[in-house]
Amino acid sequence: MSAVKPVLSVKDLSLKIRGNLILDGVSFELEKRKITGLVGESGSGKSLTALSIMQLLPNGAATNGSIAFDGTQVLTASEEAMCDLRGDDIGMVFQEPMTALNPLKQIGEQVAEGIRIHAGVGHEEAEKRAIAILSRVGLPPEKYPLSRYPHELSGGQRQRVVIAMACAMKPKLLIADEPTTALDVIVQAKILDLLKELVSENDMALLLISHDLGVVAGLADDIVIMRQGKVMEAGPAIQVLQRQAHPYTAQLAKASTHIPKQTNIWKAPELSQPLVEVSNLICEYPGNRTSLFKRPTPFKAVDRVSWQMDKAEILGLVGESGCGKSTMARSLLGLIKPADGTIAFEGKVIGSPDGIARADIVQFVQTVFQDPYGSFNPRHVAERLVAEPLFTRTDLSKSDKRELVQEALNDVGLTSADGDKYPHEFSGGQRQRLAIARAIVNRPKLIIADEPVSALDVSIRAQILDLIIELREKLSVAWLFISHDLSVVQAICDNVMIMKDGNILESGNTKAVYAEAKNPYTRALIKAAPDLSNAIRLRSKS
Amino acid sequence: MSWFIAKRLVSLFVTLIFATIVIFAVLEIIPGDPARLMLGINATEDAVSALREQMGLNQPIFIRYLDWVTGLLSGDLGKSFTYSSQVSELIGERIWVSLPLALLALTLSTVIAIPIGLYAAARRGRTSDTSIMAATQFGIAIPNFWFALLLVYVFAVALRWVPAGGFPGWENGIWPALYSLFLPAIALALPQAAILSRVARSALIEVLGEDFIRTARAKGLTKSQTLWHHALRNAMIPVVTIMGLQFAFLLAGTIIIENVFYLPGLGRLVFQAITQHDLPVVQGTVLLLVATVVVINFLIDLLYAWIDPRLRSTTR
Numbered sequence: 001m002s003a004v005k006p007v008l009s010v011k012d013l014s015l016k017i018r019g020n021l022i023l024d025g026v027s028f029e030l031e032k033r034k035i036t037g038l039v040g041e042s043g044s045g046k047s048l049t050a051l052s053i054m055q056l057l058p059n060g061a062a063t064n065g066s067i068a069f070d071g072t073q074v075l076t077a078s079e080e081a082m083c084d085l086r087g088d089d090i091g092m093v094f095q096e097p098m099t100a101l102n103p104l105k106q107i108g109e110q111v112a113e114g115i116r117i118h119a120g121v122g123h124e125e126a127e128k129r130a131i132a133i134l135s136r137v138g139l140p141p142e143k144y145p146l147s148r149y150p151h152e153l154s155g156g157q158r159q160r161v162v163i164a165m166a167c168a169m170k171p172k173l174l175i176a177d178e179p180t181t182a183l184d185v186i187v188q189a190k191i192l193d194l195l196k197e198l199v200s201e202n203d204m205a206l207l208l209i210s211h212d213l214g215v216v217a218g219l220a221d222d223i224v225i226m227r228q229g230k231v232m233e234a235g236p237a238i239q240v241l242q243r244q245a246h247p248y249t250a251q252l253a254k255a256s257t258h259i260p261k262q263t264n265i266w267k268a269p270e271l272s273q274p275l276v277e278v279s280n281l282i283c284e285y286p287g288n289r290t291s292l293f294k295r296p297t298p299f300k301a302v303d304r305v306s307w308q309m310d311k312a313e314i315l316g317l318v319g320e321s322g323c324g325k326s327t328m329a330r331s332l333l334g335l336i337k338p339a340d341g342t343i344a345f346e347g348k349v350i351g352s353p354d355g356i357a358r359a360d361i362v363q364f365v366q367t368v369f370q371d372p373y374g375s376f377n378p379r380h381v382a383e384r385l386v387a388e389p390l391f392t393r394t395d396l397s398k399s400d401k402r403e404l405v406q407e408a409l410n411d412v413g414l415t416s417a418d419g420d421k422y423p424h425e426f427s428g429g430q431r432q433r434l435a436i437a438r439a440i441v442n443r444p445k446l447i448i449a450d451e452p453v454s455a456l457d458v459s460i461r462a463q464i465l466d467l468i469i470e471l472r473e474k475l476s477v478a479w480l481f482i483s484h485d486l487s488v489v490q491a492i493c494d495n496v497m498i499m500k501d502g503n504i505l506e507s508g509n510t511k512a513v514y515a516e517a518k519n520p521y522t523r524a525l526i527k528a529a530p531d532l533s534n535a536i537r538l539r540s541k542s
Numbered sequence: 543m544s545w546f547i548a549k550r551l552v553s554l555f556v557t558l559i560f561a562t563i564v565i566f567a568v569l570e571i572i573p574g575d576p577a578r579l580m581l582g583i584n585a586t587e588d589a590v591s592a593l594r595e596q597m598g599l600n601q602p603i604f605i606r607y608l609d610w611v612t613g614l615l616s617g618d619l620g621k622s623f624t625y626s627s628q629v630s631e632l633i634g635e636r637i638w639v640s641l642p643l644a645l646l647a648l649t650l651s652t653v654i655a656i657p658i659g660l661y662a663a664a665r666r667g668r669t670s671d672t673s674i675m676a677a678t679q680f681g682i683a684i685p686n687f688w689f690a691l692l693l694v695y696v697f698a699v700a701l702r703w704v705p706a707g708g709f710p711g712w713e714n715g716i717w718p719a720l721y722s723l724f725l726p727a728i729a730l731a732l733p734q735a736a737i738l739s740r741v742a743r744s745a746l747i748e749v750l751g752e753d754f755i756r757t758a759r760a761k762g763l764t765k766s767q768t769l770w771h772h773a774l775r776n777a778m779i780p781v782v783t784i785m786g787l788q789f790a791f792l793l794a795g796t797i798i799i800e801n802v803f804y805l806p807g808l809g810r811l812v813f814q815a816i817t818q819h820d821l822p823v824v825q826g827t828v829l830l831l832v833a834t835v836v837v838i839n840f841l842i843d844l845l846y847a848w849i850d851p852r853l854r855s856t857t858r
Contacts, residue, residue: 056759059667079764087762094760099753102772104850113771114761149851165761 007032007172007205008053013065015045015052015229022048024229025065030173030205035196037216037237038209039252040226041457042428046209049226050175053207054092055082070172088118091166095178097158101150107161108134108146111168118169129168137164137194155321156187163194170202177209184320184484189528192219211457213256214487214530217241217539225249238539241532251459256532258462259491260469266312266494273347274308275445275478276332281305281341283327301327303502304341309495311445312476314468316493316510318483318525324502325482329448332480334361345445362389366439370451372431376423382409382434383419389442408441411474412467429460433467440471448480453488465492486529490514498522546847546854554840561832562614566607569821597623610825619829620822624815629826632811637830639709639807640800643723643730644792650731651738652785658735659742659781664769666747675743681736686795690729690802697725707804726803730795734788741784745777752776778849786842790835 006029015023023045030036040046051057053067055074067074070089072081086092094100101110111134112126119126131141137160150158159179166174176195180188196219199206210216216223216237223237225248233246244250282305284298301324309315319325330336332343334350342349345364349355356364366389369375376385383405390401406416412433423431432452439447449468453461469492471477483489489496490510497507498519506519517523577593578585594600598609613620619629658678662671698706704725710718749755750773758768797809808827815823847853 054760056756083762083764085762086760092757092760094753094757096753100757102754102758102776103852104775105772113758113763117762117767151852162757165757 004031006030007070008207009066009068010049010053011066011068013049013052013063013067015048015057015064016062017058018060022229023052026226026229026231028224028231028234030207032172032203032205033200034221035199035206035208035219036222036224037220038207038224038226039211039213039216041211041252041459043228044226045229046226047177050092050177050207050209053173053175054086054090055079056086084118087114087166087171088169089171090173090175091169091171093159093162093166093174093176093179095181097155097162097182100162101158103150106147106149107139107144107153108141108148111161111164114165115168130164133164133168134161136198137161137167138190139164154187156183156191159183159187159191160194163191163198167198167202167204171204173205173207174198175207175209178211179208180215181211185486185528185530186320186524188215188530195219212530213241213252213458214532214535217532217535218530225252238536241536242540253532255458255462257487258458258465260462260466262469263473266314266472268310268313272310275311275313275346276480277308277342277344277347278328278332279306279342279344281328281331281343282339283324283331283336284339285327298339300339300502302331302338305502305504306341307497307504307507309446309478309480312472312478313495314472314479314481314493316481316483316489316496317499318486318489318496319499320484323499325499326450328499329367329450329480329482332446332448333365333367334358359392362392362444363442364444365446365448366442366444368432368435368439368447368449368452370454372428372435372455373423375435376431378423380422381419382414382421382423382426385423386419386434386438386441388438389444393442404441405437408437411440411471412437427460428456429463432456432460432464436464436467436471440475440477443475444477446478446480448482450482451484452481454483454485461488468492486514486526487531498525547844550840550843554836557836558833561836562611562829563607565825565828565832566610569825570603614829619826622815622823623820624818624823625820629822632823633808633826633830636806636808636811638712639723639805640793640796640809641834642720643727643796643800643805643807644789646720646723646727647730647734647792647795648785648789650727651735651788654731654735655738656742656781658739659746660769660774662739662743663746663750664765671743675740678736678740681733682740684733686729686733687798687802689732690726690799693725693729694802707802709805709807722803723805726796726799726805729802730792730799734792738781738784738788742777742781745780746773749773749776775849779846782842782845782849786839789838793831793834 008030010029011027013023013026014021026045026049028036038046038049048057052063053069053074055077057063063075065075069085072085074082077085101107108127108130111130112123115121115126115129116123119129121129127146130146134141134144134146139157139160144153144157150161153161174195179195180191183191192215195206195208198204208216208220220237222235223240224234225232225240225246227248232248233240240249241253244253281302282300283302284300287296287299305328317325317328327336331338337351344350345356350361351358386405386408387401390396390404393401396404405419409416409419414430414433414437418426423434426434453464456464465488468479472479481489481493493510495508496510496513498505498513498521500521506513506517506522513522514526517526575590577590577597577599581589581593598606601609610620617630619633621627622629622632625632658674662674665671694706697703705722709722712719750769755768755772758772763771796807797813799805800807800809801813808830812824812827815827
């Protein structure tokens, strides 16, 4: 194999940004027609490695070592030479399709622009080529005219436009930085398939950057594992992942397939009142007005849904973005009023005269959000943030409240001293612990967790999942666990509901649903979900 | 797009109707009897009440409002109490000084501010950027009437390049007229340009940090191509907002500047009318100023929709 000349060869690359060492002696090679997965947790330097290759580093960056691309020394090349390379011989796809496109320009123009620059052709010819590549990535102009603006496309379609832009000039190297992280699983699977096809069609080398070992294991020929700016291990993907010779590789693999230990398996209590009972719930949003005189038809985000959950149950709610799962959560929290149907906690209906007043729901339900940083006021200390659910409690003295806050901090594995810190002084994992402390401080019966681990690295994710199980056992609190990540749901949920277009398609015991789903959509969802152990098993066979 | 325009037009008219009510009500409430003011303090009670009757001031307020509005619709703004000529005539003469002055000032401030903002944003953090931004601080801090006096002293008194004040009228040719408006326009424009260039700079810096700028660079565009083809138009949205607000300031600013430069414009007219309690003139000019601002805002809204396709489609 050594006879093959690498397309890109990175040797002993180091990068300093304003004196801080970010990359330290990174070396790897990329070959034509091969997919190389670059894996690491946040802060490992994987994205900055890609930006070093593109020479699009932030101001104040200084690089050392060598990056050789197809005969060009990238680190010493002039800006002019790099402009010729970028978009022509090296294409790049980014993580966030929602913001990667200029919102004010039509998609056809955005694709044609790069073609005009590099091929030196006129508008007409560039448009013709743009049509060809857009059709290739699955956006034929008959269905998706070139005059569409980015906001008129879905996330997956936008990512296809970005891929079309990157591949328009048939580059020798394509760099994809977390290209599917922001997408739903089924869309993710399709985009990954498309990338794979483009690699063999165009004889490209693909550098696939991802935090998700499952994604890389399913696709990559080679793998490079990074941590804190250094390459930990590199080699053929399946071999590396199967042997797990390096301790860090083993640690990563273990964390991404982590299943929390449960001391006693949860069983549905017999003949008792359900904790939550939702019947015939409909939630609507006002639709777009189409005429001055007609009332707009409302959009049904949740369309006549009924379900229930028991005490201390962990119920998974799975669905693509826009399926209505967050709307359902908001209606449980009393943040939106259902158009029809009832929600009852322990038999007491929300908003009914002899039930629970909307304002009192907080004593019963609390919530944990995806982004632990965005959900805290940065100007308050942790103790005050955690105490927020207690603000309305007049029956507690100041010292009682302090005690509850201390207890909650200890329950989630933080210390009392952490109470004086501000949110930015915590790490990502600690912040999510803080969010959980806030949720348990007034001892609710139910916690709604909306994608609580999606923004976290795998090792931290494993710890938070452990914490969720631990708190369920200690406080017998129930969790409604909303997620798009099927492997996480499988790891901790007792029961699961699959939601699509405002309806619940399937529900039941998690193991049973995953083993033999009745609904074709559920089956497609499970099949599309990247899974590390499955991928290794399947690919080592072939 | 037509839906968007229709909706904006409806709101334009509602605002205008509301404005007539407010203007009429405010001027009715403020104390002072125009009839007594016109006749002087020595006039007899009989003479005053006769004049009140003649001017229609004894009618109920609602009737007077309706009369005023129906008059407005046919272009009749009433008769000035002091000049005894039609308000529409008075305004008609003077608007040809004030409107060109405000437009000239707006053009000047835009032409000065946008390139400065672009330059500073592109050279962010360097000495040229910080010194430009320090200079704009001065521009914002200096009151425009003081700056106007300074300009008069330097360019009219000391250097004798331009006249110190007055207006030759458009009938004597465009150039002499523009020439006499030039100093006042600069006095009005510079402080606004200072604000606008800061807005343009910060808007551009924000846009330059966006993901799609990185995408454009990854496509192989050079820095300046990215700036012109991708950043500028996105940064125009906040800039256009400030321009719309500034136009109102410029119109209001003409009241002081016209007095400094002895320009026969709306500003001086309304200033004199207020001191003389000349209600029809005040009402007429204020209404005109309000209407101009409302129309400018309407045009700004259209400009938004032209810049940003997302506004066009969500409001369909």
